[in-house]
Amino acid sequence: MVDRVVPGPERRRRRPTKQGTVLSEQLIVETALRLVGQHGAEALTVRRLGLALGADPSSIYRYFHSTDDLLLAIAEELIGLAQHGWEATGDWRADLAEIGLRIHRCYQAHPQAALLAAHRTTGRDNEIRAVEAILGILRRAGMPDPEAVRIYHAFVDQALAFAAQDAATLAMPAPAAAADLGVWQRAYARLDPQTYPNIAATAPLLAADMPRSGYPVALELLLDAVAARLPAA
The missing domain is CATH 1.10.10.60 (Homeodomain-like)
Incomplete structure (x- = not known):
């Protein structure tokens, strides 16, 4: 086009x-x-x-x-789907966590579209409302404006980066995805504990955890960091 x-x-x-x-x-x-x-x-x-x-x-x-115009509309649609039904509770941590998890779930539900659109900036209504909501949460929590902007940037980039990463995994052909996961059970589980003592000690845990997304834990770590930077803290 x-x-x-x-x-x-x-x-x-x-x-x-x-x-x-x-x-x-x-x-x-x-x-x-x-x-x-x-x-x-x-x-x-x-x-x-x-x-x-x-x-x-x-x-x-x-x-x-153009095709790019349509692609931006798809990105805007995903942002709207992620926001649909969300309402602020007044608890900054719960609200940010819910927004982040909604973004991640939405992009996982549309992995092929996420690969095309997760990195785009639309400047359209849904995106503008999302930016306003996140900044509002941070400013009401007491963050000074420069800090609120920096945290907004980190929060959104983290959510979209994990969304794109996990979307890429979901979009992989099934045999390739199964082969990748099998590496943790085969190659890593058989490493020499004398040479790789840390991997050998945690190999079963790695095999169990690596098939899951790391985003929920990464989000909690980010929110802990935000809490530590609040003026009240």
Whole structure:
């Protein structure tokens, strides 16, 4: 897909597809998210979207200027899904933990899309609301503005980095994923304790723990660090 700008009024016109479905930005994004989930990044093309929607591929240009424009909309959709139903409780630690875990769960539910979109900045409504909410939590907890910004940056980058890492694992072909996990049970469990005493002592624990995401523990460590930096502490 190449850049192709369509005037605003034309983009807002809704026309039924060959199947009688009325096109909209939301429908296109949801269809793109489904296609990417089923077929990976290569599914994000005008031709495939047109086929899935039962529409002329060129009609998608009425809603999105380019593939990158659509990709940003997918990133924005994931941010919205992660926030859906969240409400602040007033407990800064519980609120941050819930936001972080929601981000992680959402991206794990859409691993192929997460690989494409986790690193993007949309500047759109869902993302703006998320930034406002996280900064609000930190400032209400008593963090000075410079510190609130630094912690916001670390918090979001940590959540998205783990989301992308774990999404990459989930997106792997099943044989490759099984082989990777098997390494902890085979190669590491057989290492010489004289040469590798620390690995040998913890090998069963490593084999049990490594299949799980490290994000919940990393999040707790970050929140402990935030608590220690609060003015009241």
